[in-house]
Amino acid sequence: ETGVTQTPRHLVMGMTNKKSLKCEQHLGHNAMYWYKQSAKKPLELMFVYSLEERVENNSVPSRFSPECPNSSHLFLHLHTLQPEDSALYLCASSQDLAGGRWEQFFGPGTRLTVL
Amino acid sequence: KNQVEQSPQSLIILEGKNCTLQCNYTVSPFSNLRWYKQDTGRGPVSLTIMTFSENTKSNGRYTATLDADTKQSSLHITASQLSDSASYICVVSDRGSTLGRLYFGRGTQLTVWP
Numbered sequence A: 001e002t003g004v005t006q007t008p009r010h011l012v013m014g015m016t017n018k019k020s021l022k023c024e025q026h027l028g029h030n031a032m033y034w035y036k037q038s039a040k041k042p043l044e045l046m047f048v049y050s051l052e053e054r055v056e057n058n059s060v061p062s063r064f065s066p067e068c069p070n071s072s073h074l075f076l077h078l079h080t081l082q083p084e085d086s087a088l089y090l091c092a093s094s095q096d097l098a099g100g101r102w103e104q105f106f107g108p109g110t111r112l113t114v115l
Numbered sequence B: 001k002n003q004v005e006q007s008p009q010s011l012i013i014l015e016g017k018n019c020t021l022q023c024n025y026t027v028s029p030f031s032n033l034r035w036y037k038q039d040t041g042r043g044p045v046s047l048t049i050m051t052f053s054e055n056t057k058s059n060g061r062y063t064a065t066l067d068a069d070t071k072q073s074s075l076h077i078t079a080s081q082l083s084d085s086a087s088y089i090c091v092v093s094d095r096g097s098t099l100g101r102l103y104f105g106r107g108t109q110l111t112v113w114p
Helices: none
Strands: A004-007 A010-013 A018-025 A031-037 A044-050 A053-057 A064-070 A073-079 A087-094 A110-114 B004-007 B010-014 B019-025 B030-038 B045-051 B056-059 B062-067 B072-077 B086-094 B102-104 B108-113
Touching (some): A031 A073, B019 B030, B030 B072, B045 B056, B045 B072, B072 B086
Parallel strands (some): A010 A110
Antiparallel strands (some): A004 A018, A064 A073, B004 B019, B030 B045, B030 B086, B062 B072, B086 B102
């Protein structure tokens, strides 16, 4: 395993539901990321946290709300999603930021289906 | 505009055969290039990383090459195995980014048949 875990692995929700995705890294890293992976599209960066502070919100709709209570945990709160939000959501961590010099380690992802 | 293009989009080969995947990028200023392997339903796992001064790097049956002048990279897989069936993603980072942002290709979906 990569040292980055995500729960749940699969999630089906209605458009009016509220759910949360959880990510935990056991690598002692300082930076954590949320990515969205849709079919036949490159990974899309959603949020970046460094030392628990959000350093980037990549024009993500407000129905996605991240939370980073400490350097080991990252959440993605979901509210009133749309069917087009169905995708694989990947969490990653790296030792630090700094221009991609540090390798990002990915979790297994949460497969989200919005009905 | 910083972009990463991969070809082919998909590839089917027989077990034991070799194959080469291509990656062209326009990311500048260049920092490094990684190849990731992503099994279905899993997160990507790094295979190799190369900086500007590196031309070739191997990881077992995987060999990556980099031509920084032409901004091209390739991933060569030797003696393919069924477990090589996966998506292979080329990822390029730039020196100008302080946010750890990476530029991802769409990936090449490789299927190895017995």
